[in-house]
Amino acid sequence: MSKKNNNNEKLMIFALGGVGEIGKNMYVIQYANDIVVVDAGLKFPEEDMLGIDIVIPDISYLTENRDKVRGIILTHGHEDHIGGLPYVLKHLNVPVYGTRLTLGLVENKLKEANLLGETKRILINADSELELGTTLKASFFATNHSIPDSVGVCVETPEGAVVHTGDFKFDHTPVNGQYADLQRMAQIGTNGVLALLSDSTNAEKPGFTPSEKNVGIVLEDIFRKASQRVVVATFASNVHRIQQVINAAEVTGRKVAVIGRSMVNVVGIASDLGYLEIPDGMIIEPEEVGKMAADRVVILCTGSQGEPMSALTRMARSTHRKVDILPGDTVIIAATPVPGNEKYVGRTIDELFRLGANVHYSGANSGVHVSGHGSQEELKLMLNLMKPKYFLPIHGEFRMQRRHAVLAESVGIDPDNIFITDIGEVVEIQGGAARKAGKVTAGNVLIDGLGVGDVGNIVLRDRKLLSQDGILVVVVTLSKQDGKIVSGPDIISRGFVYVRESEGLLDEANRIVSSTLQKLMSENVNEWASLKTNVKDALGRFLYEQTRRRPMILPIIMEV
Amino acid sequence: MSKKNNNNEKLMIFALGGVGEIGKNMYVIQYANDIVVVDAGLKFPEEDMLGIDIVIPDISYLTENRDKVRGIILTHGHEDHIGGLPYVLKHLNVPVYGTRLTLGLVENKLKEANLLGETKRILINADSELELGTTLKASFFATNHSIPDSVGVCVETPEGAVVHTGDFKFDHTPVNGQYADLQRMAQIGTNGVLALLSDSTNAEKPGFTPSEKNVGIVLEDIFRKASQRVVVATFASNVHRIQQVINAAEVTGRKVAVIGRSMVNVVGIASDLGYLEIPDGMIIEPEEVGKMAADRVVILCTGSQGEPMSALTRMARSTHRKVDILPGDTVIIAATPVPGNEKYVGRTIDELFRLGANVHYSGANSGVHVSGHGSQEELKLMLNLMKPKYFLPIHGEFRMQRRHAVLAESVGIDPDNIFITDIGEVVEIQGGAARKAGKVTAGNVLIDGLGVGDVGNIVLRDRKLLSQDGILVVVVTLSKQDGKIVSGPDIISRGFVYVRESEGLLDEANRIVSSTLQKLMSENVNEWASLKTNVKDALGRFLYEQTRRRPMILPIIMEV
Structure with missing residues (x-):
């Protein structure tokens, strides 16, 4: 099937999302000038991403190589695999491949984002074969998961076959009669698998996931x-x-x-x-x-x-x-x-x-829920069906990937051939030899309302500060002529203390601002930056002594 | 032991903390003019209590009845049972009873709070008997828990014995050789228990907690x-x-x-x-x-x-x-x-x-941790040792209390004699008959830095708002003479958007504030409240349309 690699080209495999985390799955397989992307998911924000609605992968690498991207293959219709599509397609108009239910769910999303017309959507089924550029071919195999129509992908490259399991379990009594295609998986294994990328979600769970x-x-x-x-x-x-x-x-x-x-x-x-x-x-x-x-x-x-x-x-x-x-x-x-x-x-x-x-x-042995992801015995079964040379545990936090690596070792995969990667980290395979080969740009793009990427560390740090102890705005008007205080200081507080119960504290704060300013001006310090810094420091010190809190302090000094 | 109640006095049992929640345990047993308090714990803040350090019970009922409070009995030295003491003792100087390790841990706390000298601390052991006022007596029984020297309490009242288990499990091979005193528990049960208050933490867990x-x-x-x-x-x-x-x-x-x-x-x-x-x-x-x-x-x-x-x-x-x-x-x-x-x-x-x-x-079947709280079989064992007439599941969230009630029914407690209470909810027993009888003041007191109770709903709501979309402060100076804008509007934003990347947005926001003010003044609207509300509304609407975010907007209008 895969022909021997006779040139300087190499195979690159990396994740833009979905490793070292649960969510925003996006995997990239590139050979020469052909890139195929598997999935384009979203993630829900971590608890320190205040006010953020969703998180998507940074796709700089793909937009910088847009002429090479042959398409996005979707393994199934869950948000952590398709939820990033509307944002990705806005910057990268490439064909989208998916099974019927997956495309059905995608179309609904694209309609809402006004992207339905301009997006080429290509229906696949478990028997489809795709030519992707001049060097890559993709075929599929049916899996079991907590949504119908889920598939794994086999990408044939000149270096050999790269298999991506998608999310899977082995459910021998599936609800809809859609069985996992063990025969095809076994055939892929027989043909030879260069690298397997497999779902690590339940790598910490012993045994089998129930039907x-x-x-x-x-x-x-x-x-x-x-x-x-x-x-x-x-x-x-x-x-x-x-x-x-x-x-x-x-x-x-x-x-x-x-x-x-x-x-x-x-x-x-x-x-x-x-x-x-x-x-x-x-x-x-x-x-x-x-x-x-x-x-x-x-x-x-x-x-x-x-x-x-x-x-x-x-x-x-x-x-x-x-x-x-x-x-x-x-x-x-x-x-x-x-x-x-x-x-x-x-x-x-x-x-x-x-x-x-x-x-x-769930949790009280109630039997009202089972996972959609395979447990340890199923992960070993997948490894033994595929018999890969190289193994990359994906779709999981680091400890799950690591546990999956231990499972792979236990079924006989050479530990040197197992690569636990972080997002952006590239595994390069050339002439059959694999190694870690640097990083491409990868990260979190935060979406807050309509803004994509306009909230970063400084904004989040401010939100965190504001959430802990609130804010005090201090307004003072100074005279242009003599630098005397014309009006204020007025102190407005939000999220700091109940104003009514803290009048004494705020009165004293007021006096501290006044005396700080008067002292500075008597010393002829009148650059605004210096006035503001001094007011902030003096007030901050006073409030911390009195309350052990550190509200954000925003001095506003006006001149008339 | 307990003599028949021949007068109009009644027994009251209620929790000021520890029911409907995990944490800040504090239970009150009152007969006539004698009140005994069991435990004085703290709770860690819920995720919507932004910036809060710890939470303690509202003890208004106790301070209003301070002359009746005979003391605070501590069942063991965990924070959710003793952590509230420094705050409680500041307002209620009553004796504190505890076993040796418990008092050792308490003394350390009181030293830090400068309360050691003025607090009467009375050492008890499992054999102690206390006279508490004229109507109450307390004795103890050793239990197993994840800290040594834990005890349960039996309070004898004229209505009968009220037993509070404290936190417990039955560990038949305890690490320190301190066995749970099954004999004494059985004897208490033989003597007759009017009401049992028992630990519900693991009421959802089947079986026994391992040693x-x-x-x-x-x-x-x-x-x-x-x-x-x-x-x-x-x-x-x-x-x-x-x-x-x-x-x-x-x-x-x-x-x-x-x-x-x-x-x-x-x-x-x-x-x-x-x-x-x-x-x-x-x-x-x-x-x-x-x-x-x-x-x-x-x-x-x-x-x-x-x-x-x-x-x-x-x-x-x-x-x-x-x-x-x-x-x-x-x-x-x-x-x-x-x-x-x-x-x-x-x-x-x-x-x-x-x-x-x-x-x-823990979690990967590692065996590196066991709980300190008894599971269902142990809870049933305690119920059967005590054979109480009335049962109050305590120390747990509502679903755990409820499950504990189901366990009590299963061992033969009359469902009408089981009371699942919320904090402040009083169970009154008179002439051997129990009923729910109203509520006393109870709630969360939030501690933020040195502030006790000065952060409430409005402050928390503001912190929540600030944490989601940040704040915009809009500063304008108007002329006293003609109402024209003298300086500004200036817009300062924190936690909203990156200013550098959003200059266009903020410029437009500026224009909207100006035109809103000019329009109002041309219509001779010049009450500040009205100017501020209009600026807030216009700007809020514009920002929501543009960004789908709702930052807090703080208009500051000055006159010179």
């Missing part, structure tokens, strides 16, 4: 025992889970109301494209819930992460316009909290219990 | 296999764990360096009081670490929660003054992340792995 079907059994049991309404919150993109909710509703004689923007959206797209089988008359409008017998209704909604504005959170706080939780209702949170969301989810559970609901949630 | 001794076996094994230095981070207060680190060091021929302020503090107090057995010459100074053979050293330190300023975090970031982590070192994080800290701990683990350390941490 999605197990959740269906638990759901049906809970539905059957519930004497009133059942509310199920899950990830909107988990189409298999949604199918199982519908199946359980059908066998227990309930109708389903779909609530929450992204849930309505996904249910619409997935059922239009035939990925959801919904019996006629099964779906009811949220407005109809109140009119039906409680034991005939299921509410399928967003909010499994305790997100403040989501449907379930509003119901839990009794602020949802259409649905109230009543004592005796059953609520199923069919998801695990993403790290960082545990407290929000805990609070939602507490609020639901306080309303008298029976709440089933 | 602390199990951790010792794992530690020794890791120490033995480590070819270089071993670093162990754990909770400073976990004296049993510290003892096991010392034991493992001894049998593997290593010396121990203690690093981190609270770790040094606890090791000092616990060994002075005889709660730690440290062989002579076992402890070395941090400075000596570098001079010793790597396989002869253990570093015992703080930082098991990934706290930014802690010893382990500094080592992980290579910013610790005395200790570097070298490739091949072994690091053990012998603790579970407290909910909310998962990401910080994950980051520390990643950084340690990147430095080449072998990291053992």
Whole structure:
């Protein structure tokens, strides 16, 4: 298949996102003048990225090499794999390849971003073969994941085959009958794999991840025992889970109301494209819930992460316009909290219990959720199917990548042939020999509202300071003639202390500003920069002594 | 024991902290004119309490009834049980009762707060009996917990005995030979328990919590296999764990360096009081670490929660003054992340792995940590030992209290006799009959620096706003004569956008402020409030359209 490399060209493999982190997956495979990109995801902000909405990869390398980029291959339709597309395509108009459900979800995004018309979208399936430029070919293999239509990619290069698993598990009893294509994976392995890039998410978890079907059994049991309404919150993109909710509703004689923007959206797209089988008359409008017998209704909604504005959170706080939780209702949170969301989810559970609901949630051995990512035995199975020469653990934080490397060693991969990389770090392969070969530009691009990249370290540092102890604005007007204080100082505080209860403190602060300025002017110091610095220092010192707080101080000195 | 209640007096039981939350434990038992308080803890701030250092209970009820408060009984020396004392004692000078280690830890705190001299501290042990006022008596029973010298309390009242378990597990092989006093608990149960207040922390966990001794076996094994230095981070207060680190060091021929302020503090107090057995010459100074053979050293330190300023975090970031982590070192994080800290701990683990350390941490079935709180079977055991008439699940968030109530029902407690309360909610018992009877003042008192209670909802709301999109200060000087603009508008922004990259936006913002003011003045609108509101609205609208952000806008209009 791959012909021997007879020239000076080399193969480069690197991630622009998705290694050393969970999120914003974007991997690059380049040979000579051909670049293929796998995925273009987003990440949710870290807790120190105050006010930031989402984070996407820095794609400078791609825009600088735009004439070489042959396209973006999407492995599946999750936000951490497709969510960055609208931003990427604005700067890089290249073809996008994806399976049917993936493209369906992408098209919706591109429509919102006014990019649908100008973006070339190419439908692939597990049997597709693509020529990408003059040196690269891509083929695919079906995988199991928590969304249908997920695929892995095999990119053939003159150096050999590079396989990217996408996100995967091995589910031997998949909900939709879409089996992982073990035969094709085995064939790829037989043909020879130069480098394997494989999903490290659950590399710390021993054993096998249970089948999605197990959740269906638990759901049906809970539905059957519930004497009133059942509310199920899950990830909107988990189409298999949604199918199982519908199946359980059908066998227990309930109708389903779909609530929450992204849930309505996904249910619409997935059922239009035939990925959801919904019996006629099964779906009811949220407005109809109140009119039906409680034991005939299921509410399928967003909010499994305790997100403040989501449907379930509003119901839990009794602020949802259409649905109230009543004592005796059953609520199923069919998801695990993403790290960082545990407290929000805990609070939602507490609020639901306080309303008298029976709440089933992950963690209490409830069986209402299984992961979409393979555990250690599945990762070893993938390694043994592919038998790669080189191995790059991807899609995970460093400790997960490292654990995955240990697993690879345990199945016989030469430790010298395992590369744990950081974003931008290039693995170069030439004449069959691989090495780390420097870095390309890579990083976080922060998106806040409409601004892309206009919030950086200084703005974030200021937000952090403001969030801790607030701000004091000090306004003084000085006379141009004699430098005397004409009006002020006035001190306005926000987020520092209750003004009413701290009058004494602020009065004293006022006196300190006045005396500092008077002293300086009596010494003929009158450069503004110096006046401001002195006011800041004196006031800052005083406030820290009195309160042990360090509010931001903004002196405004005017002259008239 | 308890005599029948023949008058109109009644027994009141309520929590000022510790129910519906994890932290700031404080429980009140009152009969007639006698009040006894159990514990006085602190809580770490929720993620929406920006800039807050710690949270303590609102003790208005106690200060309003100060002449009735007979004392504060401390069940053990953890921060969530004693950390609020310095603040409480400032307003309520009452005797404090505690076991030897508990009082040792308290004394250190009171010294720092200059309260040691004026506070009456009364040493108790498991055999003590206290007369508290004319109607209450207290006795104690030894429990197992993740700190030595923990006790439960039995308060005898004219209505009957009220038992407060404190934090507990049943460890049948305790590290220090301090067994839980099953016999005394059984005797209390035989005598009759009116109401049981029991620890709900692990009410969601099935089975038994493993013995602390199990951790010792794992530690020794890791120490033995480590070819270089071993670093162990754990909770400073976990004296049993510290003892096991010392034991493992001894049998593997290593010396121990203690690093981190609270770790040094606890090791000092616990060994002075005889709660730690440290062989002579076992402890070395941090400075000596570098001079010793790597396989002869253990570093015992703080930082098991990934706290930014802690010893382990500094080592992980290579910013610790005395200790570097070298490739091949072994690091053990012998603790579970407290909910909310998962990401910080994950980051520390990643950084340690990147430095080449072998990291053992909780969650990967590592056996390096066990909980100090009993699981479901232990909670049932306590219920069956005490056989209470009434049951109040305490020390937990609502879902844990609720689960604990379900466990109580399962062992035969009448569901009508189970009271899940919120802070301030009173359970009143008179003539043997219990009911919920209103609320006393209860809530969060926020401590920010030296300020106690001077930060409330408005300040926190402002900090939240400032943290999301920053602030714009708009300064304009108007002429007193004709109302024309004399200087400005000047716009100063912090935490909003990079000024250099957003000059156009800010110039346009400037024009909008000018034209808004000119228009108003041409219409003879010149009340400041109205000018300010109009500037705020116009500018806010413009910025939202342009950026989809809502910075705080602070207009400052001066007249000369």
